[in-house]
Amino acid sequence: MKHSLPMEDRPRVRLGLIGCGEHATSVLHNAVGFIDDFHVVGVCDPDAGRAQAAARRFGLSEYHDSHESLLKEARPEAVLLVTYPGLQPKLANTLLQAGVHVYVEKPIVMSEDDAETLRQTVSDHPALIAAVSFNKRFSAHYRRVREITCGEGFGTPNYFHFRFAGGHRAKTWALLAVGAIHGFDMARTMMGEIEEVSAYLVELAEGQADISANVRFRSGAIGQFFLSSMGFWSAKGAEHMEIRSNQNVVTLENHRQLTWQGPPLDKSASDTTQMQKETPSFAQYLEPNYSNISAPEFQSIAQNGYLQPLQAFAEDILSGSRRLPTLEDGIAALNIATAIDQSMRDGGRPLRVATV
Incomplete structure (x- = not known):
């Protein structure tokens, strides 16, 4: 019928x-x-x-x-x-x-x-x-990192590291402004504004480069970006994020494998000039389930954070609310890319990042 x-x-x-x-x-x-x-x-x-x-x-x-x-x-x-x-x-x-x-x-x-x-x-x-x-803001695993680092058991973050590697590009600038732009946004999301950068470049040819950038955040925390267009998109370690505080570290590998190692369960003073004796805590691990793809939340579009912001886009239009990354967020990430580009072209000279 x-x-x-x-x-x-x-x-x-x-x-x-x-x-x-x-x-x-x-x-x-x-x-x-x-x-x-x-x-x-x-x-x-x-x-x-x-x-x-x-x-x-x-x-x-x-x-x-x-x-x-x-x-x-x-x-x-x-x-x-x-x-x-x-x-x-x-x-x-x-x-x-x-x-x-x-x-x-x-x-x-x-x-x-x-x-x-x-x-x-x-x-x-x-x-x-x-x-x-900026879909990584909505990824279940990046959001879990945010929950951990904002929780009382983590302490004040003092170090941020982000590694991104992909294939050759037409221009080295595209590595910063197109590829690594997610890393700059995640740095702001996780740690606050970056105030200063100092970057160095190895460039075999236009669009084939390794970039190392040290950064200082407004909070006083420090960090580093390693960005490469001489890697492979599919390689293990193509994307890695790490955040540290006092004896606390959380890492996210390739957007999938999350590890949280908290402070030691016990520690005692050392009778040498070496480190203290510690009883390590058990690390927590989290990996997405891509085997049960019948449920939307287990599909890669949800795990990688593409579905959620588009849903918010529709709901915000209908309700008049505003929850998504804005033009100003895009400009702030571009300003970090610009400062890194200028510093590496000038032999690593420290540069202030323009504020939005």
Whole structure:
């Protein structure tokens, strides 16, 4: 027996999808499919094959090859923007000026000029959301690190380390502004603002570089970034975060393996000049369950933090609340990238990080 679907009796966000490449379709579009608060009204990509595939996926009979066509014909009230990093700031600005909420895959800005232009537009349209996809903030494991370091059993964090390695890039600047930008945002999220950087560079060719940067936080804590475009995305250790306090350390390896080693259970004074005798505490381990993918919370889009901010994007539009990383967060991360770039080009000279 055939049944008709009931008429939708609640508001949903009319969503347009700009960018239908591999990352968009395999990650972000997957997440959109789980969110009932979205009604996808149009897709856009200059590549007809990719646009057609995305249109079929969401039950659409049409697709668009330009954002102008999408805005005019599909009339979205919000857009998920996932294109080339160099195009995203201008497109985001155009969409906001057209009165559309925008969720932008990082980075949202690539230069100071981008930042100032978008700042003015956001100021002119205060009712609109301009969010940047710092998805690691919403990852279950990164959030657990945050819970641990903010808990009374951890103490005051005094050291932060972040390692990121990926493949060759067209420009070394892209390693900082596009790849490592997540690490800069996580440093701010976990430790507060960075005030000063001193960085060194080994560059075999443009886009093939190792970068080591020492940083000092406003809190007085210290830290280090090791950033490489001469590694492998799939290699163990491609991403690593570590936070330390007094005899307390939490690490997160490759976004998946969390280890928390707390203070020793017991310790006694040493009768030598070496370290004290200690009875170590039991370490806590946490790994995601990717074997039971029937539940959304066990799927990689949720474990890696893509699903949750998109759900918040829809809910914030409907409710008028504001919970997502903003343009200012994107600018703050860019300022860290800029200071590291300037310092390493100037032989490691310590530089202050511009404040937002």
